[in-house]
Amino acid sequence: MENTRxxxxxNNISETVKKYVTGHVSDVxxxxxxxVCIIVFTVTSDGRLWGNYNLTVLxxxxxxxxxxxxxxxxxxxxxxxxxxxxxxxxxxxLLTILIVNATGSLLLAIxxxxxxxxxxxxxxxxxxxxxxxxxxxxxxxxxxxxGGIQLLIMESTGQNSIxxxxxxxxxxxxxxxxxxxxxxxxxxxxxxNFTKLGKYTRSIGANERATSQCGVNTTKWKVIAYMAFxxxxxxxxxxxxxxxxxxxxxxxxxxxxDVMLSLILGGMPLSxxxxxxxxxxIIGSFTYALLSNGLIISGVDINMxxxxxxxxxxxxxxxxxxxxxxFLPR
Amino acid sequence: xxxxxxxxxxNIVKKFGPVNALNGVDFEVRRGEIMGLIGENGSGKSTxxxxxxxxxxATSGSMEYKGKPWSPDTMANAQNEGVCxxxxxxxxxxxxxxxxxxxxxxxxxxxxxxxxxxxxxxKSAQQxxxxxxMGRICASDPIDKYSFEDRKMVEIVRALFxxxxxxxxxxxxxxxxxxxxxxxxxxxxxxxxxxKAVIFISHDMEEILTRCTNLTVLRDGNIIGHLTREEMxxxxxxxxxxxxxVGREIGDAYYRNDYDISHGEEVALEFxxxxxxxxxxxxxxxxxxxxxxxxxxxxxxxxLIGRAGFGxxxxxGGEVRRNGKIINSPLTAINNGIGYVSxxxxxxxxxxxxxxxxxxxxxxxxDLSKYSFIDPRKxxxxxxxxxxxxxxxxxxxxxxxxxxxxxxxxxxxxxxWTAKDSDVLIMDCxxxxxxxxxxxxxxxxxxxxxxxxxxxxxISEELSELIGMSDKIIILKDFAVSGQFxxxxxxxxxxxxxxxx
Numbered sequence: 001m002e003n004t005r006x007x008x009x010x011n012n013i014s015e016t017v018k019k020y021v022t023g024h025v026s027d028v029x030x031x032x033x034x035x036v037c038i039i040v041f042t043v044t045s046d047g048r049l050w051g052n053y054n055l056t057v058l059x060x061x062x063x064x065x066x067x068x069x070x071x072x073x074x075x076x077x078x079x080x081x082x083x084x085x086x087x088x089x090x091x092x093x094l095l096t097i098l099i100v101n102a103t104g105s106l107l108l109a110i111x112x113x114x115x116x117x118x119x120x121x122x123x124x125x126x127x128x129x130x131x132x133x134x135x136x137x138x139x140x141x142x143x144x145x146x147g148g149i150q151l152l153i154m155e156s157t158g159q160n161s162i163x164x165x166x167x168x169x170x171x172x173x174x175x176x177x178x179x180x181x182x183x184x185x186x187x188x189x190x191x192x193n194f195t196k197l198g199k200y201t202r203s204i205g206a207n208e209r210a211t212s213q214c215g216v217n218t219t220k221w222k223v224i225a226y227m228a229f230x231x232x233x234x235x236x237x238x239x240x241x242x243x244x245x246x247x248x249x250x251x252x253x254x255x256x257x258d259v260m261l262s263l264i265l266g267g268m269p270l271s272x273x274x275x276x277x278x279x280x281x282i283i284g285s286f287t288y289a290l291l292s293n294g295l296i297i298s299g300v301d302i303n304m305x306x307x308x309x310x311x312x313x314x315x316x317x318x319x320x321x322x323x324x325x326x327f328l329p330r
Numbered sequence: 331x332x333x334x335x336x337x338x339x340x341n342i343v344k345k346f347g348p349v350n351a352l353n354g355v356d357f358e359v360r361r362g363e364i365m366g367l368i369g370e371n372g373s374g375k376s377t378x379x380x381x382x383x384x385x386x387x388a389t390s391g392s393m394e395y396k397g398k399p400w401s402p403d404t405m406a407n408a409q410n411e412g413v414c415x416x417x418x419x420x421x422x423x424x425x426x427x428x429x430x431x432x433x434x435x436x437x438x439x440x441x442x443x444x445x446x447x448x449x450x451x452x453k454s455a456q457q458x459x460x461x462x463x464m465g466r467i468c469a470s471d472p473i474d475k476y477s478f479e480d481r482k483m484v485e486i487v488r489a490l491f492x493x494x495x496x497x498x499x500x501x502x503x504x505x506x507x508x509x510x511x512x513x514x515x516x517x518x519x520x521x522x523x524x525x526k527a528v529i530f531i532s533h534d535m536e537e538i539l540t541r542c543t544n545l546t547v548l549r550d551g552n553i554i555g556h557l558t559r560e561e562m563x564x565x566x567x568x569x570x571x572x573x574x575x576v577g578r579e580i581g582d583a584y585y586r587n588d589y590d591i592s593h594g595e596e597v598a599l600e601f602x603x604x605x606x607x608x609x610x611x612x613x614x615x616x617x618x619x620x621x622x623x624x625x626x627x628x629x630x631x632x633x634l635i636g637r638a639g640f641g642x643x644x645x646x647g648g649e650v651r652r653n654g655k656i657i658n659s660p661l662t663a664i665n666n667g668i669g670y671v672s673x674x675x676x677x678x679x680x681x682x683x684x685x686x687x688x689x690x691x692x693x694x695x696x697d698l699s700k701y702s703f704i705d706p707r708k709x710x711x712x713x714x715x716x717x718x719x720x721x722x723x724x725x726x727x728x729x730x731x732x733x734x735x736x737x738x739x740x741x742x743x744x745x746x747w748t749a750k751d752s753d754v755l756i757m758d759c760x761x762x763x764x765x766x767x768x769x770x771x772x773x774x775x776x777x778x779x780x781x782x783x784x785x786x787x788x789i790s791e792e793l794s795e796l797i798g799m800s801d802k803i804i805i806l807k808d809f810a811v812s813g814q815f816x817x818x819x820x821x822x823x824x825x826x827x828x829x830x831x
Binding site for chain 1: 672696746
C-alpha cells in the first residue's frame with residue numbers, strides 16, 4: 001500500500017519532469033552541456049580545473065565572452081548577427097594602445113572606442129534596413145574593412161605586436177571582474193526583460209511585420225540594439241586588452257564566432273525571437289570558456305582542441321534542434 | 331458497393347500538452363459521400379482530419395484504410411496512398427511556377443537522367459488546369475502573379491491530379507469567390523459521383539447544408555451527432571446544428587438588433603481624396619460611434635482602404651486624417667488612437683510564438699514605459715482585464731498564441747487594441763475562420779464599441795455580416811465605389827449583390 005503510493009508519487013514527479021524536458025529541450029541541453037563539461041573536465045584534469053590559478057584564468061576568459069555575448073543578445077534576439085565584432089575588437093585594441101602610448105590618457109581611448117562602436121552599430125543596423133540586406137552582409141563588409149585596417153596599422157608600426165604602456169592589472173583582479181560581469185548582466189537583464197528595447201527586439205525576431213503593425217519603428221530599434229551591442233563590445237575590448245597587454249595582426253579576430261558559439265551553446269536560437277533569454281549568454285559563455293580551458297588543462301593536444309570543440313558543439317545543436325513545435329493546428 | 335467504408339478511425343485521442351483536442355473519436359469515411367464536418371474552432375475537426383492525412387500523429391487510437399492499418403508519416407506519404415488534404419491557409423511555394431507547384435514532389439514523372447523536361451511538365455499542368463475549367467491560369471506563370479484565390483485553386487488541382495480516394499477540404503471555400511466556389515462544388519460533386527469520398531470542413535452553414543450528403547458535428551473533441559441528408563432538409567435544421575455545435579441556444583441576438591443609425595457629430599477618421607494602388611479619389615468620413623461597412627468581391631480593393639487607413643500603404647494622392655493629423659504610418663495611426671485587425675491574422679496581426687500577454691501588451695508598451703521601466707505588474711493587470719473581457723480560453727496568459735484556436739487568436743488580436751484603448755478600429759474580415767459562438771460574441775463587442783463612441787471601419791466579404799452590423803455599407807467594384815446602402819430592416823443581400831458584380 002505504502003509502496004504503491006510512493007510509486008505513484010514518483011510517477012507523478014517523473015511525469016512533470018518529462019513534460020518540462022519536452023517543453024524546454026534547448027534549455028535543458030544548455031544546462032546539461034555546462035554540467036557535463038564541469039564533471040568531465042574535473043575528472044580528466046585530476047581536479048586541476050578547480051585550482052586557484054586555473055580559476056583565475058577561467059574567469060578572465062569567461063569575462064570577455066560573457067560581456068560581449070550579453071550585448072550580442074539584443075542583436076541575436078532579432079534574428080540578426082554581427083560577424084564584424086572580432087576584427088572590430090582587434091582594431092580597437094590597437095587604437096587603444098596607440099592612443100594610450102601617445103597621450104597617456106586611457107579615458108580618451110575609451111571615448112574613442114565607444115564612439116567607434118556606436119557608429120559601427122548604427123551603420124550595421126541602418127544600412128541593413130536601408131538597403132534591405134541581410135544583417136550578415138553589412139557585418140561581413142565591416143569585418144573586411146576592420147581586418148584591413150588592423151593589417152594597415154600593424155604594417156605602419158613595422159612590428160609584429162605592440163604593447164600598452166599602462167597598468168591595466170586592476171582589471172584582472174577577480175573581484176573587479178566579478179563586479180563588472182554582475183553589473184553588465186544586471187543591466188542587460190533589466191533592458192532585456194523590463195524595457196521596450198528587449199521586448200521589441202524579441203518581437204522583431206519572432207515576427208517583424210506584426211511588430212511594426214503594433215506601431216514599433218523597427219528601423220530605429222534595430223539601430224538601438226546594434227548600438228547597445230557596441231557598448232558591450234567596448235567593455236569587452238578593454239578586458240581583452242588587459243589580458244593580452246599587447247595586440248597584433250590577428251588579435252580579437254576569433255571573437256565573432258566565439259560569441260555566436262557561446263550563445264548557441266547557451267540554448268539561443270539563431271532565428272532569435274521569444275526563446276532568447278539572458279541566461280543563454282551566461283550559461284553559453286561559461287560552457288564555451290570551460291571547453292577551451294578544460295581541454296587544454298586535461299592535456300589534450302592543442303591541435304585537437306578545435307575538432308573536439310566542433311564535436312561538442314554539434315552534439316549540443318543536434319539536441320536542441322530536436323525540439324518540436326507543439327501547437328494546435330488551426 | 332453502395333456507401334462502402336473506406337477509412338475507419340477508432341478511438342482517436344490527441345493531446346497537445348494538457349489540452350485534449352480529441353477524446354476518443356470514432357469516425358467512418360464512406361465512398362460516394364460528401365461528409366460535412368462542422369464544429370466551433372478548437373472542436374477538433376482540423377485535428378481529426380490532419381491525423382488522417384498524415385500531418386500529425388494521434389496520441390492513441392487506430393485507423394484502418396481500405397481494410398489495412400493506416401498510419402501515414404507525412405502528408406506526401408498519405409497523398410501517394412490516396413488521402414489528400416487542402417489546408418485553410420495558403421500552401422503554395424512562392425517563387426516557383428504554377429506547374430512546379432502542381433507537381434511539387436512528383437517531378438519524377440518528367441525527369442530523365444536527372445533532368446526535368448520542363449516543357450512537358452508545363453504542358454501536362456496546363457492540360458490539368460484546363461480539364462478543371464481553370465484555363466485562365468497559365469501553368470508557366472510564376473505563382474506569385476496570382477491572387478490568394480487563384481493560388482488556392484492551384485492547390486486544389488495539386489491535390490486532385492493524383493486522383494485521391496479521400497479528399498479533405500479544410501475551410502478552403504472561405505478564400506474563394508463566388509465563381510470559384512461553384513467550380514469547386516462541381517469538382518467535389520464529381521469526385522463523390524466517381525465513388526470517392528470527400529470530407530468537407532466549413533463554418534458556412536448554408537454551404538454545408540446545400541452541398542453535403544451528410545453531416546457530423548464535433549464539440550470539444552467529441553462527436554456530438556450525425557445528421558443524414560433527410561434530417562438536414564428538415565425545417566429548423568440550422569438551429570439544431572448550431573445548438574449541437576455550441577451546446578446552448580444561440581438565441582436571436584446574433585447581429586446588432588437595433589436600427590439606430592445615429593452617431594456622434596465629431597469626425598473620427600477622414601479619407602480625403604485618397605488614391606492608393608488602383609483606387610482613385612476615394613472619400614469617406616467616419617464619425618464617433620459609427621460603424622461603416624465596406625464590402626465587395628475579393629480583389630475589389632476593399633482591403634487597400636483598411637490598410638491605407640492604418641498608414642500601411644503609400645498614398646499616391648490625397649490624405650488620411652484623424653483630428654487634423656495626417657496618418658502615414660502605423661506609428662502615427664496608433665499614436666492617434668487607431669487600431670487595425672488584419673485579415674492575415676497569423677502573419678500580421680499576431681506573433682504566434684509569443685505569449686498571449688506579449689501580444690496584447692505590445693502596442694501599449696509605449697504607454698506602460700516609465701523612465702524606461704515597464705512594470706510587469708501593470709502588464710499583468712492589463713492582460714488579465716482583456717482575457718476576462720473576451721473570455722479568452724487559456725490555461726495562463728503566458729501560453730503561446732500558437733496553442734490557441736482560431737477564435738481565441740482573433741480575440742487576442744482584438745484585445746491588443748482594447749488594451750490600448752483605441753478610438754478608431756479598422757477591422758479586416760474580423761470573423762474570418764471564426765466559429766459561431768465566437769462570432770456572436772465578436773458582434774456583441776462591436777455593438778458595445780459603437781455604444782462607447784468608438785468609430786469602426788468593418789471590411790468584410792460576408793454580406794450578411796455587413797447588413798447585420800453596419801450603419802452604412804459601401805460596396806466597391808473594380809477599385810471604385812459602386813453602391814452605398816444605409817442600415818434598414820428591409821435591406822437584403824439581393825439588393826446589394828447587384829452592385830458587387
